[in-house]
Every structure is written in C-alpha cells, then in structure tokens.
Amino acid sequence: MFPPSSDIGAAGVLVRAASENGSYTEIEEGRVTRALMKLFHMNNAAAATLRREAEDLLEQSTSLVSMATAAKELDSDKKEALMSHAWSLVEAQNEDVVGQSIFMRGIADIFGFTPERTRALRFPPSPEMDD
Secondary structure (H helix, E strand, O other): OOOOOHHHHHHHHHHHHHOOOOOOOHHHHHHHHHHHHHHHOOOHHHHHHHHHHHHHHHHOOOOHHHHHHHHOOOOHHHHHHHHHHHHHHHHOOOOOHHHHHHHHHHHHHHHOOOHHHHHHHHOOOOHHHHO
C-alpha cells in the first residue's frame, strides 16, 4: 500500500497532528475519527478503519512527508478542510505552540499554501458569518 492513497494520507496527517505532543489516547483517536467523518462524509466505522490504516502505516515508519504528499492529491476544498481539522487537533493539546506552528507550516508547504492562507485556515469563519 505504498505510496498511500490520498485519503489514507489525510488520515495520517490527522493522526500525526493529534499525536504531535507525544501522546495519542482514545480521546485523540475519537477526534481523528470525527474529523475523517466530516472530511470524507463517511460513517464512524469507515472513518475508524481509515484511521487505523493510517496508524498502521505510521507505525511502520511511513513518514509524515509521504502522508502529506499523498494528501496533496485531494481537491483544494478538502485540503483546506484537512488543514482546519489538523489545526483543531494540534490546538486541542494546549502545548508547544512553536512546535505546532512548525508542524503545520510543514504541511502547508507541501500543500502549497501561503502563510496567510494557512493562518486563515487556523481560524475559519464561523457558519453564522456566511449568512
């Protein structure tokens, strides 16, 4: 299964985002699964399976760069949604803001996002503002 598909790549990015502080608990697993459900409009079981596939690849030394490069093949709307989900996962850890920024800049560089776009995806407009 190498290189990974774009959906597994996206799942790998989210798993790494959720575990950036060195801890990856059932709480983070649930957050990743919910993000995948939203990103790919899939049910819980399918999202959990996708998450586990990405976890397995990451355990087998598949690099984050490989995962992000695979996710780069997603359409632009999905890549932007992926970045927003990744931001929410790294920020949920409430630690190491500098490390989080470096991690997210690395993903943004692979996706070809400007620093301005990356910042905008960190704080997307709320749905109420779109009315």
